Amino acid sequence: MEKQNLILAFESSCDETSVAVVADGQTILSNVIATQINSHKRFGGVVPEVASRHHIEEITICIEDALKEANVTYDDLDAVAVTYGPGLVGALLVGVNAAKTVAYAHHLPLIPVNHMAGHIYAARFVKPFEFPLMALLVSGGHTELVYMQADGQFEIIGETRDDAAGEAYDKIGRVLGVPYPAGKVIDEMAHQGQDTFNFPRAMIDEDNYDFSFSGLKSAFINTVHHADQIGETLDKNDLAASFQASVVDVLMSKTLRVLKEYPVKQLVLAGGVAANHGLRERLQAELPTKFPNTELLLAPLKLCGDNGAMIGAAGYIQYQHHQFGDASLNADPSLEFDWMPKMPH
Amino acid sequence: MKLLAIETSNRPLSVAVLDDTKVLATTTTNVGRNHSSTLLPIIEKSISQAGLTADELDRVVVAAGPGSYTGLRIGVTTAKTLAFTLHKELVGLSSLAVLAGNIVTEGQLVAPLFDARRDNIFTGLYRIQAGQPVTELPDQHISVAEWCQQLAAYQESIVFVGSDVAQYADALQTQLGSQFVRAQPQLDLPQAVVLGLMGRTATPVAKIHDFVPNYLRLTQAEREWLAKHPKEDHAPYVEKI
Ligand SMILES: Nc1ncnc2c1ncn2[C@@H]1O[C@H](COP(=O)(O)OP(=O)(O)O)[C@@H](O)[C@H]1O
Numbered sequence: 001m002e003k004q005n006l007i008l009a010f011e012s013s014c015d016e017t018s019v020a021v022v023a024d025g026q027t028i029l030s031n032v033i034a035t036q037i038n039s040h041k042r043f044g045g046v047v048p049e050v051a052s053r054h055h056i057e058e059i060t061i062c063i064e065d066a067l068k069e070a071n072v073t074y075d076d077l078d079a080v081a082v083t084y085g086p087g088l089v090g091a092l093l094v095g096v097n098a099a100k101t102v103a104y105a106h107h108l109p110l111i112p113v114n115h116m117a118g119h120i121y122a123a124r125f126v127k128p129f130e131f132p133l134m135a136l137l138v139s140g141g142h143t144e145l146v147y148m149q150a151d152g153q154f155e156i157i158g159e160t161r162d163d164a165a166g167e168a169y170d171k172i173g174r175v176l177g178v179p180y181p182a183g184k185v186i187d188e189m190a191h192q193g194q195d196t197f198n199f200p201r202a203m204i205d206e207d208n209y210d211f212s213f214s215g216l217k218s219a220f221i222n223t224v225h226h227a228d229q230i231g232e233t234l235d236k237n238d239l240a241a242s243f244q245a246s247v248v249d250v251l252m253s254k255t256l257r258v259l260k261e262y263p264v265k266q267l268v269l270a271g272g273v274a275a276n277h278g279l280r281e282r283l284q285a286e287l288p289t290k291f292p293n294t295e296l297l298l299a300p301l302k303l304c305g306d307n308g309a310m311i312g313a314a315g316y317i318q319y320q321h322h323q324f325g326d327a328s329l330n331a332d333p334s335l336e337f338d339w340m341p342k343m344p345h
Numbered sequence: 346m347k348l349l350a351i352e353t354s355n356r357p358l359s360v361a362v363l364d365d366t367k368v369l370a371t372t373t374t375n376v377g378r379n380h381s382s383t384l385l386p387i388i389e390k391s392i393s394q395a396g397l398t399a400d401e402l403d404r405v406v407v408a409a410g411p412g413s414y415t416g417l418r419i420g421v422t423t424a425k426t427l428a429f430t431l432h433k434e435l436v437g438l439s440s441l442a443v444l445a446g447n448i449v450t451e452g453q454l455v456a457p458l459f460d461a462r463r464d465n466i467f468t469g470l471y472r473i474q475a476g477q478p479v480t481e482l483p484d485q486h487i488s489v490a491e492w493c494q495q496l497a498a499y500q501e502s503i504v505f506v507g508s509d510v511a512q513y514a515d516a517l518q519t520q521l522g523s524q525f526v527r528a529q530p531q532l533d534l535p536q537a538v539v540l541g542l543m544g545r546t547a548t549p550v551a552k553i554h555d556f557v558p559n560y561l562r563l564t565q566a567e568r569e570w571l572a573k574h575p576k577e578d579h580a581p582y583v584e585k586i
Pocket residue numbers: 014138139140141142165166167169170181182183184185187271272273274275276277304305306
């Protein structure tokens with residue numbers, strides 16, 4: 001039997017410290033995640049300096065646990081992969097410097113991974129990618145449609161012009177008194193309510209693949225404030241359901257439109273908001289009838305949020321292409337994918 | 346004992362490799378480029394110039410703060426990870442003590458300082474005893490005016506050391522008069538060699554996992570939260586999922 005490729009993968013771009021061991025880019029041997037949510041709940045959102053400090057507290061514990069759970073030693077490893085952007089610079093620096101140090105100490109190649117590529121490759125744990133592929137990438141910081149002609153080639157076809165979808169969830173969560181990060185709870189509330197408020201569906205009819213969620217957010221906040229002023233009580237579940245219906249409608253219509261122009265073999269749903277049940281259900285219901293030749297790959301629920309395993313899966317592709325970094329690797333907080341040539345944006 | 350010393354608490358960066366008290370290699374820069382890009386290449390080079398591999402080290406010594414939060418994070422993450430991953434001893438020392446260690450006049454009072462913005466400084470008071478800086482007043486975050494009041498009580502000369510002294514020199518001179526003595530500028534850069542020599546005999550940390558920078562300050566968000574929730578315990582802050 002040929003020896004498996006083993007990658008030790010680091011992720012620290014926001015408020016999760018994670019270290020994973022991934023075999024052949026497709027099997028998770030361990031995926032240790034230390035989440036700081038309970039800390040940042042105090043502040044209603046992620047405080048970058050607090051996040052950076054927690055990462056230093058956790059980083060070596062995560063390395064130790066990841067190796068232990070995977071039952072491997074440094075000698076078994078083939079490479080070290082790490083998220084180097086986009087994200088919070090102080091948070092990224094911890095993972096980057098820890099990963100570089102482990103790579104140096106154990107004479108292993110270093111693989112710098114784009115965090116958003118990592119999110120997409122979370123779906124690789126479901127089954128192998130087939131190209132061309134389209135990814136709907138929805139997270140706390142990003143909302144974009146990414147076209148892939150091959151492994152490791154990312155072209156942005158459309159993206160949000162203001163707030164990311166997850167960001168909108170978190171902001172309206174504050175208005176509803178839902179603690180940070182609100183997405184999961186709003187999703188649950190939405191399932192118990194009705195779309196009675198009919199919030200705007202921004203840019204839904206526009207002939208492009210871009211998104212906008214700040215108008216929806218404002219409409220939501222205005223509705224709640226107006227009701228407060230006149231002493232009216234609104235049904236929170238209906239508010240959540242109406243908000244979610246607008247988000248999902250927009251994401252669905254743009255995605256379905258892009259698939260018309262870009263016929264692809266697979267559609268990947270990934271990123272923190274990919275955990276949204278409303279969105280998953282709509283895609284599962286509509287994609288097979290509307291695009292029977294496009295296979296739906298939903299990132300596993302456990303791998304939608306930030307984690308090291310997805311970085312290991314993306315890193316494995318780069319390993320095969322010998323895309324290595326060196327000891328001078330730095331964090332790049334605003335790292336981006338390429339834009340599709342000739343696409344207006 | 347073979348030892349690697351790392352100091353990145355502020356704009357200067359200094360790395361040294363020592364074999365007991367013998368300096369094998371050292372590099373100090375003061376170009377203000379990103380330590381995250383420069384630190385590990387300099388460590389690699391220093392260790393190989395010393396004719397060693399990282400494996401052969403016995404101990405890693407790091408300046409653990411106070412200082413620039415970013416600088417401390419880079420130095421401490423690197424030192425902590427290196428010691429952890431290769432099962433080496435780890436020692437953390439005060440970045441201010443390292444700077445004070447540049448002064449060798451026996452019995453001399455030394456006040457190393459780093460700017461902390463808005464007329465505040467990170468500083469401490471040390472006395473040189475048997476060639477080593479010994480704490481007289483602990484490292485702290487304090488306003489220049491308050492610090493001067495505390496120092497005035499000593500009624501002896503105090504050598505101020507550090508690149509940031511320049512911007513407070515007038516204020517210090519005015520408030521301390523002849524007590525204020527400026528160190529020679531070539532002593533303003535922290536030296537990893539000094540750090541290494543101090544760290545050689547220090548006690549290593551018991552649990553490497555628990556080692557973090559000594560920021561000397563809570564974040565603003567935490568200070569404000571604590572002021573509003575004096576009795577509340579919000580732990581655990583970090584949970585494994
Ligand atoms: N079930 C859900 N429905 C909607 N949003 C969700 C759900 N679960 C998590 N989220 C959102 O996902 C975001 C976090 O995703 P993540 O990939 O970690 O974002 P980033 O890396 O951009 O910070 C948060 O904004 C959170 O509210």
